[in-house]
Amino acid sequence: MSQTANESTETVADALRNDPRLAQAKRLVAEAIGDHASRLSVRPSAESLKSTFADLIDRLSAVRGGPPIWPYLSSGLGRGPYVELADGSVKLDFICGIGVHGAGHSDPGMVAAAIDAAIEDTVMQGNLQQNPASVVMMEKLTALAQASGAALPHCLLSTSGAMANENALKIAMHHKTPADRVLAFDNAFAGRTFAMATLTDRPNYRMGLPLTFPVDYLPFRDPANPERSTRWAVDELHRLLKRHPGRYAAFWAEPIAGEGGYYPGSHEFFTALCQPLKDAGVPIIFDEVQSFSRTSRPFAFQHYGLDEFADIVTVGKITQVCATLYSSEMKPTGPILSQTFTGATASIATGIEMLDRLESNHCFGPSGQNVQLATYFQDALAALATKYPDRVSGPYGEGMMVAFTPGDGSFDFAKKLMMHLFDIGLLGFVCGGDPTRIRFLPPPATTTKAHIDHAIELLDRGLATLP
Ligand SMILES: Cc1ncc(COP(=O)(O)O)c(C=O)c1O
Known part of the structure; x- marks a missing residue:
C-alpha cells in the first residue's frame, strides 16, 4: 500500500x-x-x-x-x-521534604x-525513550549553569540526587583512570547508595556496608575562624596531594554544607582549595542537590564566584528531576552511563515549570527575593536568640537555607523541639551532628514575609511552651 x-x-x-x-x-x-x-x-x-x-x-x-x-x-x-x-x-511547611x-x-x-x-504517551522518560521536554529541561539547566562563565554544556537526567552523584563520580573516575581516591569534606552528605555511603561522612550510614573507594576528608570552613580554617584545609590538601600523587579522581564538595549543619562556604575558602586542585588536574564536583536555588544565584558555586572551577555539578530536590552537568573535557568515551528511567514525565514537566517560577518570582540577584527573605528570616531569628538566649543561638546558614542551634546543641534537645514545633504546626528539620541544628528550607518561589512572620510566631510559641 x-x-x-x-x-x-x-x-x-x-x-x-x-x-x-x-x-x-x-x-x-x-x-x-x-x-x-x-x-x-x-x-x-x-x-x-x-x-x-x-x-x-x-x-x-x-x-x-x-x-x-x-x-x-x-x-x-x-x-x-x-x-x-x-x-x-x-502545618506551615518550611522544610518541604528537604527543599523539594x-x-x-x-x-x-x-x-x-x-x-x-499526564497526557503524554509515557509515564517515565529514559535513555531509549525521551520526549522533547527532556531536551528542554537539560538545555535550561546547562544555560543556567553557564550563565556566568562556567563551561558545563552537557547534562544527564536521573531520578535521585544519589544517582546524579553516582554519575558525577563515574564521569570523574572514567576521566582520571586509574586514579581511585576521592577528596571530600568532614560531615559531607552525598546520598545513600553504596558509593555515596562511602563518601558521606557518617559512620552509622555505612554500617555493615563495604567501602567502595578510599576517601580523604578535609575540614570545612569555620565561619568563626575563616582564615585559620582555610589554612588548615589548604595545608591538609597539600599534604594529601603529596601523599597520593596522581591518585585523586575527584574533589567532591557541597558549596554549602547541608546535612552537615548549614555551614556556608565562601569565595576565598573554595578558591584557596580549588586552585591547587585545578593545578593538580583533579576534577572538581560541586554537589548542589540541596543548595541549588537558595542563594543570590541559581547555583551556589555562582554565588561564590567559582565558575572557573566547576567541572561537574549535580542538582536535585527542587528541580523535581535530578541531573549531572559536566564539561566537554569530562565527556566519557565509554558506555558508562545509561538508565532505563531518567525521570518521570511529570518530574520533567514540573521541573521546567519550577525553573521558570524561580525566575519569574525574581528569586535571584543581589537584592532578589532569596536575599531579601533570607535577611528578613535571619533578623527575626536573631531577635528570638536575644529573647531566648538559652534556647536559641544563631542564626546560621546561607540564603534560603536557614538554621539555628536549639538549647545545648544536643540531638535530643533539637529533636524534642522539632517534634514540639511539628505538633504546633511548623515544619523544620534537624541537621548537623555537633551541634545539632534545626533548619528551614522555605519554598523560594512562593514564600512571603508574612509566611516568615507566621513561622517566627509559631517558633516563638514553641520555644515558650517547650516542656
Ligand atoms: C547535598 C546532597 N547531595 C545528595 C543528596 C541525595 O539526594 P537523594 O536523596 O535524592 O538521593 C542529598 C539529600 O539530602 C543532599 O543533601
Whole structure:
C-alpha cells in the first residue's frame, strides 16, 4: 500500500496539546483546587480523623519495616507553604521534604504542568525513550549553569540526587583512570547508595556496608575562624596531594554544607582549595542537590564566584528531576552511563515549570527575593536568640537555607523541639551532628514575609511552651 506524504506542520500530539478542551479542563481543575485549598490554615488534627491516621501510620511502619521519622502523611492538598495532613491538621511547611516543594503545595502552575505530563504517551522518560521536554529541561539547566562563565554544556537526567552523584563520580573516575581516591569534606552528605555511603561522612550510614573507594576528608570552613580554617584545609590538601600523587579522581564538595549543619562556604575558602586542585588536574564536583536555588544565584558555586572551577555539578530536590552537568573535557568515551528511567514525565514537566517560577518570582540577584527573605528570616531569628538566649543561638546558614542551634546543641534537645514545633504546626528539620541544628528550607518561589512572620510566631510559641 502506497503512503501519501505527511505535509503536517505539527504533530498530532501538538494538536492534542493545543486542544481548547485541555485548557478548559486545566482551568476547572485549578479553580476546584483553589476553592478547596482556600479553607486551609494552620490547625490541629481533627478528632474524627485521629484513629484512621494513627492506623495509617501503623500500617506505614509495618510495611516499611520501621516507623517514619515523623508522623507525616499528606492529605494530598496544600496552599503555598501550608500543607494539610491526612489527620486534618494543617502545618506551615518550611522544610518541604528537604527543599523539594519550591513553589509550595498544590501550586496551580505545578499542577497544570503535571496535567500536561499526564497526557503524554509515557509515564517515565529514559535513555531509549525521551520526549522533547527532556531536551528542554537539560538545555535550561546547562544555560543556567553557564550563565556566568562556567563551561558545563552537557547534562544527564536521573531520578535521585544519589544517582546524579553516582554519575558525577563515574564521569570523574572514567576521566582520571586509574586514579581511585576521592577528596571530600568532614560531615559531607552525598546520598545513600553504596558509593555515596562511602563518601558521606557518617559512620552509622555505612554500617555493615563495604567501602567502595578510599576517601580523604578535609575540614570545612569555620565561619568563626575563616582564615585559620582555610589554612588548615589548604595545608591538609597539600599534604594529601603529596601523599597520593596522581591518585585523586575527584574533589567532591557541597558549596554549602547541608546535612552537615548549614555551614556556608565562601569565595576565598573554595578558591584557596580549588586552585591547587585545578593545578593538580583533579576534577572538581560541586554537589548542589540541596543548595541549588537558595542563594543570590541559581547555583551556589555562582554565588561564590567559582565558575572557573566547576567541572561537574549535580542538582536535585527542587528541580523535581535530578541531573549531572559536566564539561566537554569530562565527556566519557565509554558506555558508562545509561538508565532505563531518567525521570518521570511529570518530574520533567514540573521541573521546567519550577525553573521558570524561580525566575519569574525574581528569586535571584543581589537584592532578589532569596536575599531579601533570607535577611528578613535571619533578623527575626536573631531577635528570638536575644529573647531566648538559652534556647536559641544563631542564626546560621546561607540564603534560603536557614538554621539555628536549639538549647545545648544536643540531638535530643533539637529533636524534642522539632517534634514540639511539628505538633504546633511548623515544619523544620534537624541537621548537623555537633551541634545539632534545626533548619528551614522555605519554598523560594512562593514564600512571603508574612509566611516568615507566621513561622517566627509559631517558633516563638514553641520555644515558650517547650516542656
Ligand atoms: C547535598 C546532597 N547531595 C545528595 C543528596 C541525595 O539526594 P537523594 O536523596 O535524592 O538521593 C542529598 C539529600 O539530602 C543532599 O543533601
